[in-house]
Amino acid sequence: MSKLLYCAIFCSSLLSQTSFATDSAQHQVQQVAQNLLPRVQLEGQKYQPVDLQTRLQETHLPGLSLAVIKDGKVVWAEGFGIADKKQNRKVTTETLFQAGSISKPVAALAVLKLAQDGKVDLDADVNQYLTSWKVPTNEFTKANPVTLRQLMTHTSGLTQHGFPGYVRGSKIPTDVEVLMGKGNTDLVTVDTLPDKAWRYSGGGYTVMELLVADVTKMPFEEYVQQAILTPLGMHNSTYAQPLPKTLWSKASAAFDDKGEQVEGDWHVYPEQAAAGLWTTPVDLAKYIMAVQQAYAGNTVGPITPELAKQMLEVHHDVWGLGPELEQREQGLVFTHGGKNKGFSNRFEAFVEKDEGMVLMSNGDSASTVFGELRIAISEHYGWNFIRSKKITAITLPEARAKQLEGLYAYEKDHQFKMKITREGTRFNVLDMARDNLMAFVATEEDTLIELEGGADVTIETNDKGEISAVIWRGLYRFERI
Template structure:
């Protein structure tokens, strides 16, 4: 009789997600709400995972990876991770620092001068400033770059700074940017047991890459994807990226540097206003949701929008990838479902 009761209890528990307060929502109910959100936000395809108590308890591909070919999003479908690349690259840099390969507080200029920056203040920029977005460099620029402020004094989001740091690391490692992913594979991907988790476009990923959409039109970024891009070049999906997030949370003592606040965001900062981010660590934004402290990063490449949020106290969170352009409204919808 006890065995029968236990089996029935297990069957009842299967297929449920717990919100941060412990309330239960069935997978079916959660999925229906996400599909409804996809329809309202014009999202063709999505890969999503939910983490409860340090484990992935829901992971699913929804919608279409390619509308014209009627290809569904599968477990093996990949997306451009866009700026979700940055936290992964941050961990890579921190590992290199632990090994003594790079000093986080040594000016990058001493490793690699940057001919595109004409502002002499850039010679103060360090790897720590890059990871915390305090370099003063613009988000993106090409030549004759001028800093927006003295390095280390303010927060200002910069993909340009991440590219500079990657070039410096390539030089330190005596490789080109085309080969830097090989070092990343050995330092991070293998330890985290992440397969097909690359900062370059491989043949396997290319065959399974979701088509990008801007509104209803397929779009394609023509950047060279054979070059290591730390700011937006990672390829991933909910399955692979959620493993990365779970490893971070479940081994906090090992990776705690990534969760310590470094700089507060000014009141008029666009990221603070749009995403409700109070401060930044070496890789993550700190977000207050209903009185809880959480860690966030989002990203957008042409035709892709992605986001994750983690709560360390509950070992709780989510990550999603979409093939929709500028679809940041999905973040708020998911958090309204899970942070209650």
């Protein structure tokens, strides 16, 4: 990375302390962090509030950083725990985390900016812009060419869900090598008709990344820095991969689900648009507030009102042009999660209210703490992003419980599988694509509820009364195989 780009990123530092909050909010937010309760609570059981530091220790999560937006301002930002055990370095509000898939909605702004400037058409065949590689032509692309709009909404038919990253010091492939299957993932290709179904695709965002570089004649990270990050004041953010040595002292290490620091401290992600952003919760809060202000009619940096409204229009299922969109009682919410090796993150914000939150962590075990902290923050500010769920567990009849065990595959793409096993009256569901094991209990004969996250699974039976499929959160049907 050039010295000029480095200076643009980090010469103006935003914060140096571990935390900040408005004076009136300081005592209240401390109470939030000291009163965490489980997201899912079983009827008949009593739960005592636990403080955040205790929960970090109990869940083997070394560190966490957050930012809370209220009335268009960051009213609370704080770092908790350890950023690097080898160096005994603490998490601060300036600690850099890998954003994982939160890289995608920020990267999508680069494409929307190019479209706004008349450089690309969101509904044109991407191959007319790609010069260093082309989406392979086949029966599906001949019928429906791949477009930028499809890439941003995960409807392009392109393969490759996510990326595992590379140990620091190992050979790092180029974008073209990644797309050709010459890295540690498979060839990226279209294997279903574009614009007909939603399927999450990091491979699609890597195509988008390459297109940005081809159109601008600039490295992806430099264009995004110049066109998006710097104009938004995101001075503690970069898509540079590998992370320059001069920034290592600001970066958090990554930790596994046992709290052990990973080999090489963190992985390198050449798939920058899909997973390569290094940032902080405060910087992501700037992105959020800019989108909110633009949607309200005020141009902020590169984000015009027209761009914001286009970005936040609901497309397939619950997706906008970059972020996920969810309709709640208090209004439309834009959100996204992010998961890299040893990093877990989430942001959620209202579209028409200047409020939201960003959570970033340096561990694979963050889901439980995130759920509890999101509930505590939401309840404190009167938001309905997430609520605790009280449930009554039942015991399924033995025959039905036994029949529920087995292997299931997503009906639109059998590479995504889940395996259900029993442990007493509980059911363990393994998301095999993400290697994520979740515990469920039955609340009705056709309903399971996840104990940590509260997600529901509906059991589907055929005319013979046999279990034929399970439906995840009412959206994704996994058929028995």
